[in-house]
Amino acid sequence: MSEMIRNAAGRMVPTHVNGEPVVPFQGVGKYQPQGRKAGPPIPTAADFPADGDKRVATLKEALVRAGLRDGMTVSTHHHFRDGDLVANQVFDAAAELGVRDLRWFPSAAFPCHRPILEHMKRGVVRWIEGSLNGPLGDYASKGQMNGVAVLRSHGGRWQAIQDGEVHVDIAVIAAPTADAFGNATGDRGPSACGSLNFALADSQYADKVIVVTDNLVPFPCTPWQIQGNNVDAVVVMDQVGVPAKIISGTTQITKSPDRLLIAELTARFIRATSLYRPGFSMQAGAGGTALATAIYLKEYMREDGVTAAFMRGGSTKYLVEMLEEGLIGAILDGQTFDLEGVRSMRENPRHVATSPFTSYNYHGKGNFASIVDFVVLGATEVDVDFNANVVTHSDGRMLHGIGGWQNCLTAKVTILPIPSMRDRIPVLVDEVTTLVGPGELIDVIVTERGVAINPRRQDLIDQATAAGMPVRSIQEIKAEVEALCGGKPAKPRLTDEVIGVVKWVDGTVIDTIYRVDTDK
Amino acid sequence: MTTARGSAGPRGPGVRSDCWISVELQERGGIELNVRSKVEVLYGASIRQQLLDGLRALEVEHARVEMEDAGALPYVIDARLETAVRRALPDLERELLPPLRIAPSATARDRFRRSRLYLPGNTPKLMVNAGLHGPDAVILDLEDAVAPAEKDAARCVVRNTLRVIDFLGAERMVRINQGERGLDDLNWIVPHGVQLVLIPKVESGAQVRAVASRVADLCATVRRQEPVWLMPIIESAMGALKALEIATAHPSVTSLAIGLEDYTADLGVQRTNQGSESFWMRSQVVNAARAAGVQPIDTVFSDVADEEGLRASVLEARSLGFEGKGCIHPRQIRVVHQALAPTADEVGKARKIVLAFEEAERQGLGVVSLGSKMIDPPVVKRALHTVQLAIATGTLTPTWREA
Numbered sequence: 001m002s003e004m005i006r007n008a009a010g011r012m013v014p015t016h017v018n019g020e021p022v023v024p025f026q027g028v029g030k031y032q033p034q035g036r037k038a039g040p041p042i043p044t045a046a047d048f049p050a051d052g053d054k055r056v057a058t059l060k061e062a063l064v065r066a067g068l069r070d071g072m073t074v075s076t077h078h079h080f081r082d083g084d085l086v087a088n089q090v091f092d093a094a095a096e097l098g099v100r101d102l103r104w105f106p107s108a109a110f111p112c113h114r115p116i117l118e119h120m121k122r123g124v125v126r127w128i129e130g131s132l133n134g135p136l137g138d139y140a141s142k143g144q145m146n147g148v149a150v151l152r153s154h155g156g157r158w159q160a161i162q163d164g165e166v167h168v169d170i171a172v173i174a175a176p177t178a179d180a181f182g183n184a185t186g187d188r189g190p191s192a193c194g195s196l197n198f199a200l201a202d203s204q205y206a207d208k209v210i211v212v213t214d215n216l217v218p219f220p221c222t223p224w225q226i227q228g229n230n231v232d233a234v235v236v237m238d239q240v241g242v243p244a245k246i247i248s249g250t251t252q253i254t255k256s257p258d259r260l261l262i263a264e265l266t267a268r269f270i271r272a273t274s275l276y277r278p279g280f281s282m283q284a285g286a287g288g289t290a291l292a293t294a295i296y297l298k299e300y301m302r303e304d305g306v307t308a309a310f311m312r313g314g315s316t317k318y319l320v321e322m323l324e325e326g327l328i329g330a331i332l333d334g335q336t337f338d339l340e341g342v343r344s345m346r347e348n349p350r351h352v353a354t355s356p357f358t359s360y361n362y363h364g365k366g367n368f369a370s371i372v373d374f375v376v377l378g379a380t381e382v383d384v385d386f387n388a389n390v391v392t393h394s395d396g397r398m399l400h401g402i403g404g405w406q407n408c409l410t411a412k413v414t415i416l417p418i419p420s421m422r423d424r425i426p427v428l429v430d431e432v433t434t435l436v437g438p439g440e441l442i443d444v445i446v447t448e449r450g451v452a453i454n455p456r457r458q459d460l461i462d463q464a465t466a467a468g469m470p471v472r473s474i475q476e477i478k479a480e481v482e483a484l485c486g487g488k489p490a491k492p493r494l495t496d497e498v499i500g501v502v503k504w505v506d507g508t509v510i511d512t513i514y515r516v517d518t519d520k
Numbered sequence: 521m522t523t524a525r526g527s528a529g530p531r532g533p534g535v536r537s538d539c540w541i542s543v544e545l546q547e548r549g550g551i552e553l554n555v556r557s558k559v560e561v562l563y564g565a566s567i568r569q570q571l572l573d574g575l576r577a578l579e580v581e582h583a584r585v586e587m588e589d590a591g592a593l594p595y596v597i598d599a600r601l602e603t604a605v606r607r608a609l610p611d612l613e614r615e616l617l618p619p620l621r622i623a624p625s626a627t628a629r630d631r632f633r634r635s636r637l638y639l640p641g642n643t644p645k646l647m648v649n650a651g652l653h654g655p656d657a658v659i660l661d662l663e664d665a666v667a668p669a670e671k672d673a674a675r676c677v678v679r680n681t682l683r684v685i686d687f688l689g690a691e692r693m694v695r696i697n698q699g700e701r702g703l704d705d706l707n708w709i710v711p712h713g714v715q716l717v718l719i720p721k722v723e724s725g726a727q728v729r730a731v732a733s734r735v736a737d738l739c740a741t742v743r744r745q746e747p748v749w750l751m752p753i754i755e756s757a758m759g760a761l762k763a764l765e766i767a768t769a770h771p772s773v774t775s776l777a778i779g780l781e782d783y784t785a786d787l788g789v790q791r792t793n794q795g796s797e798s799f800w801m802r803s804q805v806v807n808a809a810r811a812a813g814v815q816p817i818d819t820v821f822s823d824v825a826d827e828e829g830l831r832a833s834v835l836e837a838r839s840l841g842f843e844g845k846g847c848i849h850p851r852q853i854r855v856v857h858q859a860l861a862p863t864a865d866e867v868g869k870a871r872k873i874v875l876a877f878e879e880a881e882r883q884g885l886g887v888v889s890l891g892s893k894m895i896d897p898p899v900v901k902r903a904l905h906t907v908q909l910a911i912a913t914g915t916l917t918p919t920w921r922e923a
Binding site: 257258260261394395396422423424425448449483484485486487489490492493516 | 593621653851
């Protein structure tokens, strides 16, 4: 077991993770990276067919040609979300080839990847490094995975690849449309899912890149999102994904009257600030409350004659409607959440596919996230210092990935609309179970019981108060909720067994996830 | 060995913020608890202690207790436990009262009652945040929204809700059952801070007086000072014909409400959206209420998704003279308030009249005049009401005189 040290956030973190040394969190913006970016080996066109036809008959054969062997790191991507059909096939093929101890490095795992649990139990996959949702999160929570889960943001995943923290041996990219040279796009074809840009880093930095498609078009596939010059092989199969499943439950507008109340308060808060002005910008993620916020805000924008320069997101039909109505100048799209979003990206030049590099990567020459005026996010817990948690529940179990959440915190105003309690679970706590976002970056908590504004933001307190918003201290709301719930909740009993670490956007370790005592 | 058993509360995968509790009385062996809770880590120990304390308060010494908890708040757990024990021991005298969090308070007889949000009496998860949506009143419903077999359970939930949940200034109303059961309902609510009682299907002044008399007895017993207002609901042909008798039956009557489902059934006609079949009755109730000096209050609009239909319905009710509407979903509250808000024109006129009235008072004049016109006292009263309504709706600031 690794030695533990206290990081700048006061959290105990391991000095080594899965045998590799790691840097403890040093404070927001404090860690200065050294050295040069990683890079794949230099290829030569002499090794590739001059006619550009890189087709290989099967995925298995492509993996063999890519040199798949024990202990390698293989990546796949989540642009089909719960409708991905490729990752499972990759590990089925690896199992047939008798390969073992692979590290799976997905941009995110979903319930559809449950079969990979079997591959883990049989030793084909040794551990997963990536967002763990659903059954895989449960498995890792119980400490059953060999190796420690490393939770990164979308931007952090790019940073880890680019900085050489994670070396991808083979990247397998599911592409709704591609040509035989490997140029690929997600915005068209029978399985169109939108942007493929979660796979962009892998296409640039992995040793070997395999594009898998169910819609082969004659060269050139334009416009492309993945450049064929980075691709080793192209495999054609019947179906790479189920686009209908990119619509998850989190992309439906909430019907709950309490959530609608929170969304309305959030939109009113935005309207009350001085940053709400012609040409403002915003990111509203998926999640019913964030979507409802956008709908309320749309009414205010119409009423006030205020249009936004751009909105970032998770695109949905609601954002597309605003774009088409002229309320927003452009959508900078990191992930497409429904089929209207896919259509708009294909047809509308002002609906632009962005990548974790442009939007989020902290080890770049700036990124879009900090340019955004308002970001609206969720959280499982927030503490009295405005620190927030998105990866564990109050009972200590690891249940969610980070997504772009950490990366978005650098917006000018970071707003978390969250219920103050979920059934009998208080959401406002003394200290978060797991620290994922430092309180100095979180400005506003909007609950159904009032709006708590970080004391660091007197400007926002003044603006909201002047507009008659129900501004209250976070302690006051928390006390009210605890009175209803029957006192402060007990803390989960955690073992000292480390089952995961949470990386900050710069690759340092911000917190540790321990196994819950009752699990296993 | 004879054992008695009782259980209460919902169970199963869809349940939220509620719990199921079963109590099997034993002759010996003490208390055996078997608790499965979704909040085991956070509140498991506290829940077990609460059950033990509750059983002791109810003087149950030996029992096997089983619980399936989906995050019920403590006052709900108390209600389910008491109901389960009561079902095992129907003659139970003791009550399991959660500590009083809401101090009893009085409401004004003529306060706004524009929106009244109905909350089914046996569904605690809807209650905790109801006040946040800003209704003028909440109605904890013991009558139609509660299945006949759950009437006892709902009484416990409603009583505990009155003691514990802050509705943030909304008037605390309960709709009791019809007849004798309704009179018994009063035992569960009058000592616990209810502010207004809705009496269903009223057809005579005597019915109102029976409720008022039971309320008076209970108030005397528990030394309650604050008034308990009454709102009879007219929902039959006979009730409509006796509307004036009902409105004037007792000084605690503040308002007359109507129910159209039962009324149209009584007439043997279909209830329609344009409502010509109930036009006479609604006008009769408005006239009776006005004659008696109480508020006429309209029924609910049941299509939650149809905001425009609701708005039209409120505007029509307003044009007939109604001052309030029932709401069955929080989303309806704002639409009701907006539709009942005075127009800018009405507010403008009312402001002038109020200012003229205040000026006349300052100068000690007995007559209020605006320009060359004399203003009658009822017009002044109406203008004051309009201004208050505009302030309550947010279209006029409380400091409008300075503007």
